[in-house]
Amino acid sequence: MRRTPTTPTELLSRARGLAGLTLAELAGELSVSVPANLRRDKGWVGRLLEDALGADASTAQAPDFAELGIELKTLPVDATGKPRESTFVTCVELAHPDEIRWETSHVRQKLARVLFIPVLSETSMSPGERLVGQPLLWQPTPAEEALLQADWEGHMRTIRQGYAHAITARDGRVLQIRPKGARASSRVWGLGPSGDLELIQPRAYYLRAGFTAQIIARSFALST
Template sequence: MAPRFLTTPPPDEEILLARAQALAGYTLGELAQQAGIATPADLRRDKGWVGMLLEMYLGASAGSKPERDFAHLGVELKTIPVDAQGRPLETTFVCVAPLTGNSGVTWENSHVRHKLTRVLWIPVEGDRAIPLATRHVGAPLLWSPTQQEEELLQRDWEELMDMIVLGQVERITARHGEVLQIRPKAANSKALTEGIGEHGQPIMTLPRGFYLKKSFTAPLLARHFLL
């Protein structure tokens, strides 16, 4: 049975997961055609297109708002491009990193933890040799971090946030953090935002985002799919 185009939010996790499972095995082109939207030639200018397409079938409510995609269920949707062996091909964006106004922010009330408490992972073929329209959607995984995973995330988050608060944002590289990293996230080098400099002075710098490293998502998927 072909998956249906849904505008109603799923009432519970079970129905959300069933909707996601119904998409597995279809190509992005098949889903786009049924939804009546054009498939772009590639994702260079349409980075969020795959997520947007799947949200339409799952009944996501958040859109571009900073809350979780299924706010009423407390679930975040993450599509993840994978290779033929099911290994992630790139890092996973979590949320924008706050560069100012961080007094009183702890791991417990952080945006990163809020976003990663419950995640619906949907792997999608990501090999660039496969045309976008013929890439298949994989089987979904509804995940919450184990205690060990949460400890790893918290340790990295605290280290990276300490650097931001201490005015070292310009020193942060993608190598910092074992499983979580901070990288510039901007359409171009002119899109600057406020940050804190080494002497506590306001500076203008590129916006930054938190990303999960492949070293975190690969074992997570491997465990689930018994790779």
């Protein structure tokens, strides 16, 4: 892993220096092997870019660049720049939902400032052929934060009632919740309908692809 950048400007400059590299070229610089496919190693691209940029987070809850308060998110995009999938944010806090507020939530902390790095990822491309794009350092506008907060609070109302299992990927305008776990049998402690803790399937927050597409489109318009 490379030295951690000390300012947002240094981080953004370093990220811009990666643009145009294939993941195989970047992996070669870091002496990292490239997997044949990502079905069993979905986090490989993110970890590769974290190492290349010098991420310093010591916990899963902290932003990847903890000292700068900046989270790194890779965005698989097609040839038109459109995100191909939703973006993982963080795991849902299920065990003690009454103690959590938006202002102190992991979601808000993760999304306070985000370095988005698009990666050209057409289905015909192997992992090593995928191409690093120009980065974007994003901070939610008041309107965007209001949307995120409204979705989060709606999800949390359901979770506080003990019905996290009833939330589907269709819920939420920009912030959705989906099951998360290495195996379908994975379980964590969460609040059940009775008000007691019980073992339930872990879940995570994701930004909808349409939301990240708007962020990219606005940035492109501003930079032209």
